Amino acid sequence: MVIVAIENLCKTYQLGSRELCVLRGMNLSIAGGQYVAIMGPSGSGKSTLLNVLGCLDRVTSGTYELAGQDVSILSDDELSRIRGARIGFIFQSYNLIAQLNVIENIEVPMYYQGRSERESVSRARELADMVGLADRLTHRPFELSGGEQQRVAIARALTNDPVMILADEPTGNLDSESGAEIMRILQELHARGRTLVIVTHDSNVAARAQRTIHLLDGRIEREERTGPL
Amino acid sequence: MAMHVSTIKRTVTLGLKSLWMHRLRSALTMLGIVFGVASVIAMLAIGEGASREAQDAIARLGSTNLIVETVEPPKERADTGGQEEVHRYGLTYKDAEAIHDTIPDVDVVVPIRELDQEARYRRRKVAVKIVGSIPWYTDIVPIRMLRGRFLSSIDLRQQQNVCVIDERLVAGLFGFEDPVGKDLQIHGSCYRVVGVAGAVTFEAGRNGSTNGAALSSSSGAAAGNVYMPLTTAKSRFSEMDLAFSGGRESAKRVELQKITVKVQSMDDVLPMRDVVEALLKRLHEKNDYRIVVPLELLRQARRTQFIFSIVLGSIAAISLLVGGIGIMNIMLATVSERTREIGIRRALGARKHDIVVQFLSETLLLTLAGGLLGILLGLLIPLLVTHFGDMPTIITSTSLVLAFGISAAVGITFGLYPAYRAANMDPIESLRHE
Numbered sequence: 001m002v003i004v005a006i007e008n009l010c011k012t013y014q015l016g017s018r019e020l021c022v023l024r025g026m027n028l029s030i031a032g033g034q035y036v037a038i039m040g041p042s043g044s045g046k047s048t049l050l051n052v053l054g055c056l057d058r059v060t061s062g063t064y065e066l067a068g069q070d071v072s073i074l075s076d077d078e079l080s081r082i083r084g085a086r087i088g089f090i091f092q093s094y095n096l097i098a099q100l101n102v103i104e105n106i107e108v109p110m111y112y113q114g115r116s117e118r119e120s121v122s123r124a125r126e127l128a129d130m131v132g133l134a135d136r137l138t139h140r141p142f143e144l145s146g147g148e149q150q151r152v153a154i155a156r157a158l159t160n161d162p163v164m165i166l167a168d169e170p171t172g173n174l175d176s177e178s179g180a181e182i183m184r185i186l187q188e189l190h191a192r193g194r195t196l197v198i199v200t201h202d203s204n205v206a207a208r209a210q211r212t213i214h215l216l217d218g219r220i221e222r223e224e225r226t227g228p229l
Numbered sequence: 230m231a232m233h234v235s236t237i238k239r240t241v242t243l244g245l246k247s248l249w250m251h252r253l254r255s256a257l258t259m260l261g262i263v264f265g266v267a268s269v270i271a272m273l274a275i276g277e278g279a280s281r282e283a284q285d286a287i288a289r290l291g292s293t294n295l296i297v298e299t300v301e302p303p304k305e306r307a308d309t310g311g312q313e314e315v316h317r318y319g320l321t322y323k324d325a326e327a328i329h330d331t332i333p334d335v336d337v338v339v340p341i342r343e344l345d346q347e348a349r350y351r352r353r354k355v356a357v358k359i360v361g362s363i364p365w366y367t368d369i370v371p372i373r374m375l376r377g378r379f380l381s382s383i384d385l386r387q388q389q390n391v392c393v394i395d396e397r398l399v400a401g402l403f404g405f406e407d408p409v410g411k412d413l414q415i416h417g418s419c420y421r422v423v424g425v426a427g428a429v430t431f432e433a434g435r436n437g438s439t440n441g442a443a444l445s446s447s448s449g450a451a452a453g454n455v456y457m458p459l460t461t462a463k464s465r466f467s468e469m470d471l472a473f474s475g476g477r478e479s480a481k482r483v484e485l486q487k488i489t490v491k492v493q494s495m496d497d498v499l500p501m502r503d504v505v506e507a508l509l510k511r512l513h514e515k516n517d518y519r520i521v522v523p524l525e526l527l528r529q530a531r532r533t534q535f536i537f538s539i540v541l542g543s544i545a546a547i548s549l550l551v552g553g554i555g556i557m558n559i560m561l562a563t564v565s566e567r568t569r570e571i572g573i574r575r576a577l578g579a580r581k582h583d584i585v586v587q588f589l590s591e592t593l594l595l596t597l598a599g600g601l602l603g604i605l606l607g608l609l610i611p612l613l614v615t616h617f618g619d620m621p622t623i624i625t626s627t628s629l630v631l632a633f634g635i636s637a638a639v640g641i642t643f644g645l646y647p648a649y650r651a652a653n654m655d656p657i658e659s660l661r662h663e
Contacts, residue, residue, distance in 0.1 A: 056576060056656050077580045084578015095573045095660070099250045100243075112578035117235055156577070 001067070003164050003195050004030035004053065009062035011048050011218075022048045024218040025062070030197065032163070034229065035190040037206035038199045040215030046199050047168070049215065053197060054087050054166045055079045067163045084112045088157025092169035094149040096141040102128060102152050103137045109159045120159075127155035131185060147178025154185055165189065167198045171205060183208060244591040251563075258559045259599035261552025262639065266603025266632040268548050271610035272541035273628040278611070278621035280534030287530055289429070290523035293336075294369050295490040295501055297324075297509070299483055302517040315469065318517040319483040322463075327512060328490060332504055334497055337368045341487040342462050348394075348455060349414040350402040357398060358451035359415070361462025369489045370429055377409040377424030380458050384423075388460040393424040397453035413455070418465055420457060428453065498524045546635070552599070553639035560592050560647035571651050572659025581652035588651050592644025593637065600636030604629055 011023040022045045030036055040046050051057035052064060058079075059072050071082060089095075096105045106124035115123075128134055131151040141149055150170060157165055167186065171179035187208060190196050198209060206212045210227040213220055248255040290296065299319035325340035342361035347354050364380050366372070372379065375396055384391050392413060399408055412419040468482050492501050502522055509518060564571070571584055579587075607629075611622035 051657050054576070056660075077582070080575065080578055080580040080583075083576060089576050091660070095569070095576075097570055097573060099246045108574065109577040111239065112574075112580070112583055114236075117239065160578075 001032040002029060002065075003032050003034075003067050004028060004197075005063075005065040006052075007063050009052070009064060010060045011045075011052060011057070012060045022218050023052070026218070026220060028213070028220065030164075030195065031229075032195055033190075033193045034211065035196045035209045035227070036198070037209035037212040037226075038197065038215060039201070039203070039206055039212055040221070043217075044215040045218040046215055050166055050168055050197070050199050053164070054089060055082050080112070084109050085160050086163045088160075088162040088165040090150070090153050090157050090165065090167035090170045092172040094141070094146070094153045094173075096149055096152055096156075098141055101138045101140050102133055102144070105141070105152055106156045106159060109156060113160055123159060124155070127158055128152070130158075131155045145178065146174050147181055150174065150178070150182050151185065154182070154189075158189075164195045164197060167196065169200055170198065171200075171202065240586060240590045241594065243587065244594045247567075247591055248594060254559060254563075255595060258556055259595050259602070261555040262549065262596050262599030262636050263603040263606060265545065265549030265552040265639075266600050266636050267606035267610060269542065269545035269632040269635065270604060270607025270624065270628050271614070271622075272545045273538060273631075274607075274611040274622040274624045275614060275620065276534065276537045276541045277623040277625060277628075278615075280530060280537060281623055282621050284527060284530050284534070287523050287527045289371065290521075290526075291369055291489075291491065292495055292524045292527060293492050293498060294523055295492065295498060295505060296521040296523065297488045297490065297505065298519050298521060299486050300517055300519050301481070302515045315480040315482050317482045318515055320485040320488055320518055321512075322484055324509060324512055325485065325488050327508060328488065328505060331508065332501070334492060334501065335490055336493050337365050337489075337491040339363060339366050339369050339489045339491070340459060340485050341366070341489065342459060342484070343486040344462065344466055345451060346415050346455075346466075348398070348402065350408075350411060353402050353404075355398060355401045355452045357394075357415070357453055357455045359462055359466070360454050360456045361459040361466075362456065363459050366456065369491050372429060373427035375425045375427055376407070377422070379424055379426065380456060385458040385460055388464055389458060390418060390420045390461060390465075391423045391457065392420040393426050393456040394422055395426050395428050395453040395455070397428050398455070399425060401452055415455070416466060420455075420461075426454075426456065495524055498522060549635055549639055553596075553643040556592060556595060556639070557643035557647060560588065560644060561650065563591075564588060564647045564651040567651075568654060568659045568662040571654055572656050572662065575654075575656035576660060584652040585645075585648040588648035589641070589644045592647070593640040596636045596640030596644075597633075600633050603636065604632060607632060 006026060006028040009023055009026040009028075010021065013020045013022060026049070038046055038049065048057065052059055055066070055071055055074075062072075063070060064072050066082065066086065069082075071079065074082065083089075097108065100108070103121065103124045106127055107120040110120040110123060125134075125137070128137055131154055133148060133151055133155070136144065136148060141152070144152070170186070171182050174182060183205060186196060186198070196209075198205065200206055207226055210225070210229050212224040212226050214222050214224070297320060302318055320340075322340065325338055329335060329338040339362055342359075344359040344361070346357055346359050348357045349355075360366075362380075363385055364382050367379055374393075377393070379393055380391065383389070392415075394402075394408060394413070402408070402413070403411065408422045408425055411422050413422055414420075468484055469480050490501065490505060492498055499522070502520055506520055509520075574584065574587075608624060611624055614620050615622050
């Protein structure tokens with residue numbers, strides 16, 4: 001199954017009277033279960049591509065189909081629903097909500113999908129257990145280490161059983177040991193058949209992926225096969 | 230917009246958590262609403278209390294009554310030609326008869342003659358006000374008999390030397406003796422006390438509103454009233470009142486101080502005033518009377534109270550408005566401080582609507598909690614005012630509902646803008662926000 005089908009995608013920002021082309025005619029296809037790394041220097045359009053993939057941003061022209069659904073024509077509310085239901089986000093700076101504890105943070109995406117409290121709690125416990133935080137359920141983010149926070153974020157990304165997990169420099173803020181732990185978990189998710197897209201600067205991280213896509217000036221410069229598909 | 234009970238519960242819990250994160254800020258923000266609501270309730274209670282007293286005093290005069298009072302007209306020196314003469318003026322027995330006989334809708338006509346005298350019992354003496362009237366006096370003034378009976382028609386017909394004293398005189402004249410059956414000495418004659426009546430005061434409030442003061446029927450010096458048959462009062466006491474003023478002796482002659490006319494219903498009061506006025510105009514050359522309509526005074530008092538309430542309410546509403554602006558200010562600061570949280574929530578599937586609900590419910594929680602505390606404080610302040618300020622206060626349920634409603638309205642009004650601002654932030658920008 002094709003999860004991401006991007007054709008001729010352009011993204012232009014209006015800066016005053018000047019138009020800034022960030023993505024210029026990009027074509028990209030990602031199949032279900034693939035582990036894809038996106039690399040490139042700053043300004044190459046990595047973040048913009050990630051935002052488009054995550055339905056946080058709209059395309060200027062071209063089409064983007066997510067799991068067979070054309071998302072370039074959806075309303076803001078529909079995009080919110082897609083983000084919550086079909087995509088799992090993992091950020092460089094974890095982005096947990098400070099006033100909520102571990103279990104509540106994991107529950108957030110389920111809350112917006114209107115799932116019942118009882119269901120959310122049991123699902124959140126299960127996921128916390130999976131990322132090895134079963135004994136930290138009532139801790140607040142400031143009581144956790146960076147690695148633990150990122151594990152909460154991974155658990156949170158999995159709650160609604162997304163079709164694709166988007167990770168933006170997931171190990172960027174972590175020491176090598178915690179980073180390795182996070183990479184191990186991601187690897188495991190891939191092994192279980194999840195579709196992963198990781199934006200990274202770190203070639204060691206990229207080396208774990210099956211495909212590495214190098215961006216330059218808003219275009220795909222080249223693609224490497226780093227592992228078997 | 231349909232929200233499940235559990236959704237509401239979770240929204241409220243989340244709101245409380247966020248507010249609890251900044252306890253001091255939330256508490257300070259709430260204070261604006263607390264004082265606003267408390268002042269609405271307290272001001273309305275004080276206003277209501279002040280006016281109720283005046284209204285009660287007027288209502289005691291009887292809303293179906295029409296009171297015609299004697300007024301001393303300016304003397305016409307030219308007519309008397311310098312020659313000393315008795316100044317005759319005021320209401321007469323004939324007036325009372327005329328009102329009674331010629332106006333068909335009149336229910337009761339009660340002529341009243343008032344005199345300031347000194348009453349004695351054994352060695353004790355006290356300044357009293359003689360109220361000469363008829364047995365139907367009790368129809369126009371709600372007199373409560375504590376002992377014995379009121380004046381009867383036999384007393385009136387036979388000009389009996391009997392009287393009813395008011396309770397304020399009992400201790401001063403009789404000490405611990407039972408006054409009923411004792412003889413009171415007034416102006417050289419003895420009057421048998423047949424009853425003790427509860428005191429009736431017309432003074433409006435301890436502060437005495439203007440309306441009430443004009444209607445006050447007890448003169449300052451008198452310790453209390455002595456009621457006796459009008460016929461007795463007429464025959465035993467001179468209608469002449471001698472006084473020295475400006476080195477000259479002057480004499481006044483007044484028959485009746487008051488005629489109270491009672492009609493069937495409140496609707497008849499104002500037409501009756503016109504009829505009585507027309508009648509008296511024919512009978513009197515001089516403008517030596519005035520007609521007081523308690524109902525009209527009551528309406529005036531109510532109008533005054535209404536305006537008073539509006540003024541007090543507006544002051545309080547302004548303080549609520551200030552509190553509301555304070556809340557909006559804080560919520561805007563909160564929104565910009567929590568930009569990142571908003572971005573995270575949007576990325577995790579929150580719709581704009583969800584963000585609006587989240588921030589609006591936080592504002593509402595603040596204002597409703599502030600409203601509840603304000604109600605408690607608003608209930609306390611009138612109590613303290615009554616206790617220490619010796620002022621009557623009345624807390625109406627309307628003011629509680631009003632204050633709570635206003636605090637909710639303030640929450641929604643001043644919460645909407647920050648909430649919409651939060652919802653309309655660009656998720657990408659918000660996520661990048663430090």
